[in-house]
Amino acid sequence: MKKYDVIGDIHGHAVELGSLLEKLGYRRNVAGTYMPPEADRITVFTGDYIDRGGENFEVIRTVRDMVSAGHAHAIMGNHDLNAVLFHTLHPDSETGEMKPLRKHDLYHTRLHQTFIDELERDPESGEENLGWLKSLPICLERDGLRFVHAMWDQAALDHLRADGLLNADGTLHPDHWHELAMKGTPGCDAVDLLTKGQKIDLPPGVEFINADGHTRGEARLKWWADAGDAGLMLYQAVLGVPAEAMPDIPAPEVVKDRMRQLQDTRGTVVFFGHYWMSGEYPTVETERAICLDQSVAKDGYLAAATVTVEDGKVLEMSFHSVKARPAAR
């Protein structure tokens, strides 16, 4: 029997992370590392350690110390990958000039500003932290459980492995950051699916306004949705769109095929984050998919699932969370 404490998106909220670990029964040792309350217990972090909140380095130190001590696994989120690309230089194909793999445009700079601020104050720790982010695996399988930041897509993982972009331990091969930064390359597309999920175009004329106030003609695929009878599958059952914005029409064949393909790969329970869920506790999306992102960076909660497993079977699961501090926004 083994217990996993799975923790979702933290986004620079170190105080909430400490409170949640305490709530789960973890205590700091003399070196300041959080130790589990029982020997057979381990934490898995599903990624997005940084951005939005102001305590990026402190979060990384907490998580990193636990990983080094053998009390946690940490996987890579899209913000963590973005940071790696933002701060990695590569020669421009035409001019040879060294340029960042992620453009320092207004959008990416704003999204990453709190990390940039900490990096300017403490460049040495910043470089160390970026090195650690680079070393994170993109997925993890343990005791019949699967962990990924956004979407478990076996085809995407197989593709990355076959192309030599993914090492056996799930880490990304350091020679390929350039390809992973280039939209439209198979490697970049595969990593995007795993860390950001999939978006689907809405039918012509259908739009909705998302939580950030932007009008969107595409929506996130709820890859975990129980599609039921695929013949009856409706657009609104499989897309993250407000019901009133979405006509009650069947999804096109291409979406149904994709759902069937993703369902085929869901033999085990998948834990993930990324989707800005609301509410104090995670909800079980389906019996095989549990999202742990309760939006701590949008005045929500930092959440965890404590899972007891034996022989690949989940025996017990409980949810825990702490409220975001108003001041941290």
Ligand SMILES: [Mn+2]
């Ligand atoms: Mn994310």
